[in-house]
Amino acid sequence: MNSTSSTAAQSQPPSRLANHFQTIFNSLVNTVAIPLTGISVFLMIWAAGAQSIDTSLGAFPGPAAVYQQFGKLYLEHNAERAKADAFYQRQEQRNNQRLDVDPDYTVKVRSYTGKETFADQIATSLVTVISGFLLAAFIAIPLGIAVGLSKTLNAAINPIVQIFKPVSPLAWLPLVTMVVSAVYVSPDPLLAKSFLTSMITVTLCCLWPMVINTSVGVAAIDSDLVNVSRVLRLSALTHVQKIVLPAAMPMIFTGMRLSLGIAWMVLIAAEMLAQSPGLGKFVWDEFQNGSSSSLSRIMAAVIVIGFIGFLLDRGMLQIQRLASWDKNSAAR
Amino acid sequence: MSTILDITGVDMAFPTPQGDFTALKGFNLKINKGEFVSLIGHSGCGKSTVLNIVAGLYQATTGGVILNGKEVTEPGPERAVVFQNHSLLPWLSAYQNVELAVKQVFGKRKNKQQTRDWIEYNLRLVHMDHAMHKRPNEISGGMKQRVGIARALAMQPDVLLMDEPFGALDALTRAHMQDSLMEIQHELNNTVIMITHDVDEAVLLSDRIVMMTNGPAATIGEILDINLERPRDRLALANDPEYTRLRAEVLKFLYEKQRKVETIHDKKNTKSQPLNGSEQAA
Numbered sequence: 001m002n003s004t005s006s007t008a009a010q011s012q013p014p015s016r017l018a019n020h021f022q023t024i025f026n027s028l029v030n031t032v033a034i035p036l037t038g039i040s041v042f043l044m045i046w047a048a049g050a051q052s053i054d055t056s057l058g059a060f061p062g063p064a065a066v067y068q069q070f071g072k073l074y075l076e077h078n079a080e081r082a083k084a085d086a087f088y089q090r091q092e093q094r095n096n097q098r099l100d101v102d103p104d105y106t107v108k109v110r111s112y113t114g115k116e117t118f119a120d121q122i123a124t125s126l127v128t129v130i131s132g133f134l135l136a137a138f139i140a141i142p143l144g145i146a147v148g149l150s151k152t153l154n155a156a157i158n159p160i161v162q163i164f165k166p167v168s169p170l171a172w173l174p175l176v177t178m179v180v181s182a183v184y185v186s187p188d189p190l191l192a193k194s195f196l197t198s199m200i201t202v203t204l205c206c207l208w209p210m211v212i213n214t215s216v217g218v219a220a221i222d223s224d225l226v227n228v229s230r231v232l233r234l235s236a237l238t239h240v241q242k243i244v245l246p247a248a249m250p251m252i253f254t255g256m257r258l259s260l261g262i263a264w265m266v267l268i269a270a271e272m273l274a275q276s277p278g279l280g281k282f283v284w285d286e287f288q289n290g291s292s293s294s295l296s297r298i299m300a301a302v303i304v305i306g307f308i309g310f311l312l313d314r315g316m317l318q319i320q321r322l323a324s325w326d327k328n329s330a331a332r
Numbered sequence: 333m334s335t336i337l338d339i340t341g342v343d344m345a346f347p348t349p350q351g352d353f354t355a356l357k358g359f360n361l362k363i364n365k366g367e368f369v370s371l372i373g374h375s376g377c378g379k380s381t382v383l384n385i386v387a388g389l390y391q392a393t394t395g396g397v398i399l400n401g402k403e404v405t406e407p408g409p410e411r412a413v414v415f416q417n418h419s420l421l422p423w424l425s426a427y428q429n430v431e432l433a434v435k436q437v438f439g440k441r442k443n444k445q446q447t448r449d450w451i452e453y454n455l456r457l458v459h460m461d462h463a464m465h466k467r468p469n470e471i472s473g474g475m476k477q478r479v480g481i482a483r484a485l486a487m488q489p490d491v492l493l494m495d496e497p498f499g500a501l502d503a504l505t506r507a508h509m510q511d512s513l514m515e516i517q518h519e520l521n522n523t524v525i526m527i528t529h530d531v532d533e534a535v536l537l538s539d540r541i542v543m544m545t546n547g548p549a550a551t552i553g554e555i556l557d558i559n560l561e562r563p564r565d566r567l568a569l570a571n572d573p574e575y576t577r578l579r580a581e582v583l584k585f586l587y588e589k590q591r592k593v594e595t596i597h598d599k600k601n602t603k604s605q606p607l608n609g610s611e612q613a614a
């Protein structure tokens with residue numbers, strides 16, 4: 001098909017319209033056709049490879065099995081929601097009946113304690129990762145600015161950062177679990193302990209890239225801009241607001257994107273290990289279950305994890321595009 | 333005429349790993365109100381160091397600077413600086429860059445309307461009112477430098493300090509900028525210290541040219557009064573014998589009296605710079 005179009009283009013000068021269509025065609029090929037081809041090839045290799053792998057839980061799931069499993073997970077979710085609705089309806093009825101009999105009766109509302117569905121686990125993981133990330137950003141960015149501005153502080157904190165940065169979340173987890181159990185004692189906790197444990201582990205692991213990138217961005221500010229600030233006698237606070245923050249913004253966002261990626265990976269591992277609710281627990285539970293559909297359910301989770309990771313990164317990039325003046329650094 | 337700025341007995345030694353490096357030794361200069369003074373000298377002789385000491389960005393090792401009877405101890409907007417590479421905040425528009433300075437310097441002393449008028453007046457002065465809402469990366473090098481000058485002028489400084497303000501511009505743009513600067517100077521009559529390595533620029537713009545000896549321990553070699561009538565016109569001056577004489581004086585100082593001693597090491601660099609054309613000292 002290419003040969004005919006190219007000979008046509010040679011024999012007569014391409015009209016504007018033809019050129020226009022050529023551009024659209026090219027961009028379609030680049031943005032749709034080539035990625036689709038890549039995905040198809042991957043699916044074929046996966047399907048072919050899956051058949052030849054036999055595990056103790058049956059054949060490794062191919063794309064079709066995983067696709068079916070998504071449907072099942074969705075149905076299970078709906079069924080569970082229906083049960084919950086029914087539960088709340090019954091509870092309300094009961095309460096109303098009691099109130100009719102005894103107007104002084106104080107209504108007790110119990111929440112439904114059914115099994116978490118796949119969608120619930122996704123929501124839990126998302127909330128946890130975003131909370132952990134925000135907490136880390138809240139600590140790391142001001143700290144990074146301070147470290148970037150002060151050579152002394154940098155010298156003091158750098159070794160600590162360098163040592164903690166490579167620590168795996170799995171090493172933190174037991175410590176965090178014990179500390180949370182010891183410190184967070186409340187009869188009616190607002191937040192579940194498991195949530196706190198996962199969140200803090202995420203925070204600990206994604207602090208460092210943000211601290212490092214922010215401080216590097218701040219320390220690398222053009223000395224001429226600092227001199228402008230000095231000539232204007234900007235106060236320390238205005239200096240940070242008007243000069244330091246905007247100048248370091250591209251690097252701050254680089255750090256945030258790195259951190260968010262790490263946060264998501266760390267969270268899944270932490271949930272698996274600590275059995276805290278979330279996608280990681282879903283994977284672990286399925287693994288322990290060992291039913292014939294377990295592997296395809298895990299595979300479904302893997303795909304969702306990847307997809308959410310991708311969306312988180314895109315989301316961060318979009319925020320960067322809106323917030324940062326430097327459109328070049330936000331291009332990738 | 334009254335002295336506004338007094339640089340007295342300034343020495344500057346920079347600490348280096350090989351011990352102190354004395355950049356300046358015994359630098360003395362008095363500048364009158366409304367005077368335009370150029371500093372010229374070979375690259376690395378210490379021109380920027382002098383300017384930075386006056387700006388308060390560096391502290392002289394001995395000696396000091398007195399402006400309007402007060403000693404200079406820190407940077408401040410009454411000694412506005414125009415840096416060589418414009419140093420505009422890239423995330424702000426031309427208008428906002430000037431605004432930051434105006435709000436900081438005048439604060440509550442100007443109301444909203446006055447602030448806006450003052451910003452626009454200064455941008456008009458440098459012929460940047462047509463592009464005042466553009467960011468630095470959307471305008472040319474010359475335009476950026478114009479905004480930098482507007483920002484400095486908007487601080488209403490007692491002394492305007494310019495470190496090779498047109499050094500990074502091409503020859504045509506530079507000529508335009510020099511004409512603009514003369515026009516502004518005619519209108520505002522600021523006290524200016526400008527560093528340049530362009531002999532023509534120095535003669536065209538200055539009331540006095542301060543020629544510096546080579547470092548280390550650089551100081552003032554000669555001072556040349558430029559009594560050419562203002563307003564000056566570059567085309568008319570090209571055939572003016574006085575202009576030619578002054579120009580020759582500066583060239584003689586730079587290339588005979590203060591000829592840069594060539595070591596074998598940097599011979600290659602010096603050779604590649606022809607001495608004809610616009611005669612640059614760097």
Ligand SMILES: Nc1ncnc2c1ncn2[C@@H]1O[C@H](COP(=O)(O)OP(=O)(O)O)[C@@H](O)[C@H]1O
Nearest residue numbers: 346353355374375376377378379380381382547
């Ligand atoms: N912060 C500094 N530390 C050490 N040496 C410096 C410093 N600033 C300037 N110098 C040295 O002082 C001399 C004069 O520098 P400078 O004033 O920048 O020269 P110019 O502006 O005339 O080209 C140079 O030899 C330079 O290497």
Ligand SMILES: [Mg+2]
Nearest residue numbers: 379380381495
């Ligand atoms: Mg210099």
